[in-house]
Amino acid sequence: MTVTPEVAAIAAQLKDSQARMLDPHDAALIGAWAQTWTDLEPEFLDAVLSVMTASKTGRVSARQMAKSKKLAAAIDHARTSMVELLDQYDQNLAATLPQAATVTVTAHQAMTIAQVPESGIEFDAVTTGQLDKIVARATEEITASHLRLPVEVEAEMRRQLVHGIAIGENPQPVAARLVRKTGQAFNGGLPRATMIARTEMLDATREAAQEWEKKNQDVLDGWTxxxxxxxxxxxxxxxxxGSDHPVSEPGxxxxxxxxxxxxPKTKTWAELGIPGMKEPAPILTGPEWFDNQSRETQDAILGATRAELLRTKQVTFDDLITRRKTDGWRDSYVPTSIKSLKLRKGG
Ligand SMILES: [Zn+2]
Structure with a gap:
């Protein structure tokens, strides 16, 4: 059959309830991360100033920075703080993930029922064992990435800190600037941490949904x-x-x-053995919806350059979609770069 506006509305509710489950954990991490840097900052400032004060030449070499025990202790403190923050975050997420997966499967069933009301179709449930496996794998992925992250952030903090600097008349502003940049490196770890978690969590719920579809393929014709x-x-x-995909396709x-x-997209009434029923009208596709938006909204979504290329029919909507390969991660669909759009247009 087809994904109707009613089904799309259930999908929208699902998206919102997933956000309500995940947002508080992100908010807690954001607050704790900011507080941690506030606590660490004086330690870094003190360490950098000590190295500067010890210099007799008006310069601090990268070697002198690297040798500072105080600075090494501050960096160590930053890394162990990150490990603790992420450990707490991951525990919170692991506790939420089973619920997020269950809510998704329930919504999936509701989306299917909305397409075949009063048809008396029975559904097969995903087993607890299958859900547990999906949850365990996602939790492992998140934990593994979150174990690598503090090491990477530490390396960035070192890159900011450990190089030669001229002290100048007054070491205070020089040290403050250096520590500010180090703080930016520390805080740069935060959006990466939440992005990894959010993406893995949602992928796990999508996988749970796919498992449910696999069990009910007698009713389903794929997903939208x-x-x-x-x-x-x-x-x-x-x-x-609004695009349709086979059940076997993840996503x-x-x-x-x-x-x-x-x-989930159900089979036609006729295919389900119920003749004489009219198929409902489908939802608008994304490009159809886009055509009805104001110029301003179109520009906000595509960026002004892409939007203009599309409006003047120099490119199609399909041209705007690129499947990207990423080392160590799944393929993903992203907007085509303006550069390659212009190349495509010329070629
Ligand atoms: Zn998307």
């Missing part, structure tokens, strides 16, 4: 890509909204932090 369709949506997700293979959902 549902995008949030708002100003924060990207060209790729809008372009794929939606959105970019990192993608909020799109997978809606």
């Amino acid at each position: 890509w549902i995008c949030a369709l708002d100003r924060r949506s990207c060209a790729a997700c809008v372009g794929l909204h 939606p293979l959105g970019h990192q932090n993608c909020r799109c959902t997978r809606a």
Whole structure:
């Protein structure tokens, strides 16, 4: 059958309830991360100033920075703080993930029932064992990435700190600037931590949904890509909204932090053995929805250059979608770069 506006509305509710489950953990991490840097900053400032004060030449070499025990202790403190923050965050996420997966499967069933009301179809449930496996694998992925992250952030902090500097008349502002840059490196770890977690968590819920579809293939004809369709949506997700995919295909293979959902699409009434029923009208596709938006919204979603190329028919919506390969991660659909759009247009 088809994914109707009613089904898309259930998908939107699912997206919101997933966000309500994950947002508080992100908010807690954001607060704790900021507080941790506030606590660490004086320690770094003190360490950097000590190295500067000890210099008799008006310069501090990278070697002198690297040799400072105080600075090494501060960096160590930063890394162990990150490990603790992420450990707490991961525990919170692990406690939420089973619920997020269950809610997704329940919504999936509701989306299917909305398409075949009063048909008396019985559904097969995903077993607890299968859900546990999906949850365990996602938790492991998140933990592994979160174990690597503090090491990477530490290396960035070192790159900011450990190089030669001229002290000048007054060491205080020089040290403050250096510590500020180090803080930026520390804080740069935060959006990466939440992005990894959000993406893995949502992928796990998508996988749970796919498991449910596999069990109910006698009723289903695949799944439909549902995008949030708002100003924060990207060209790729809008372009794929309303597109149909086989049950065997994982997804939606959105970019990192993608909020799109997978809606089950039932077979036609005739295929389900119920003749004489009229098929309902489908939802608008993403490109159809896009055509009805104001110029301003179109520019917000695609960026002004892409939007103009599309409006003047120099490119199609399909041209705006690129499947990207990423080392160590799954493929994902992203907006085509303006550079390659212009190349395509010329060629
Ligand atoms: Zn998306």
